[in-house]
Amino acid sequence: MNDREDYLQDYISRKVSQQVNEYGDEIELETIRYYDHCRAVATICQEKPPYKDYFAEAKDQTVRGAARKALKELYLQAYSS
Numbered sequence: 001m002n003d004r005e006d007y008l009q010d011y012i013s014r015k016v017s018q019q020v021n022e023y024g025d026e027i028e029l030e031t032i033r034y035y036d037h038c039r040a041v042a043t044i045c046q047e048k049p050p051y052k053d054y055f056a057e058a059k060d061q062t063v064r065g066a067a068r069k070a071l072k073e074l075y076l077q078a079y080s081s
Contacts, residue, residue, distance in 0.1 A: 010034075023079070025052060029071065031063045040066035042074040054078045 012033040021027050030041045041057045054077045058069030 025078070027071070027074070029067060031067055033063055037061060038063045038066040040070035042067075042070040044074060044078055052078055 012035060014030070014032045016028065016030045018026055018028050025044050025046065028043045028045075032039045032041075037059055038061065039057065039059050040063070041055070043056075044052050044054045046052050054074055056070045056073035056077060058066050058073060060066035060069060
């Protein structure tokens, strides 16, 4: 099964949350629980300068683990230079 099919299969629960981080950027985090794993998708998209548009996703056995991995990757993309 590829990632696209995985995303579309039946899921147990799904949650989307937004928060502003310590840098003033709005982070959106979507977590999806499937029967055998969890997936998280984290994004930063800004509508005003300085424009940032970053996306990261991760899989894990727990919602928390997937969220941590996705947020870690997102922060690496957005803030490591």
